[in-house]
Amino acid sequence: ELGSAVIFSEDNVSPDEPDDTLDGAGAHMLVWGFKGSGPEVSEGEPPRTQTFYVNGEGGQDGDYTWVQAVRQDIGVVGEVIGTLYRITADATRPGDTEITTKVVADALFNEETGEIRIIVWQINPQ
Numbered sequence: 001e002l003g004s005a006v007i008f009s010e011d012n013v014s015p016d017e018p019d020d021t022l023d024g025a026g027a028h029m030l031v032w033g034f035k036g037s038g039p040e041v042s043e044g045e046p047p048r049t050q051t052f053y054v055n056g057e058g059g060q061d062g063d064y065t066w067v068q069a070v071r072q073d074i075g076v077v078g079e080v081i082g083t084l085y086r087i088t089a090d091a092t093r094p095g096d097t098e099i100t101t102k103v104v105a106d107a108l109f110n111e112e113t114g115e116i117r118i119i120v121w122q123i124n125p126q
């Protein structure tokens with residue numbers, strides 16, 4: 001709802017209005033852009049929130065959040081937690097040691113549950 005973010009400005013990361021665009025399926029995409037480096041996020045800091053009202057028709061149940069994080073925030077930002085590891089592997093041709101392919105993956109390992117989530121991977125990264 002237009003103007004609702006400022007109502008919660010004492011607790012919100014930003015009182016500004018978001019950019020409201022439509023994606024390919026016609027769904028509204030609300031994007032808040034932060035000036036400067038954005039909010040400070042660390043494991044020792046409490047969660048940061050952005051509260052606003054949504055009105056209109058259609059299903060509005062559930063939480064849908066995407067956060068663009070800088071590298072030092074990975075592992076403390078978002079709904080998936082864990083320690084970031086980079087996994088690299090070289091594929092070699094059978095019969096000799098020539099490397100034919102390199103695979104690089106970033107994975108989050110949750111020490112509490114033992115769960116591993118691959119969050120990005122590349123073949124022959126530049």
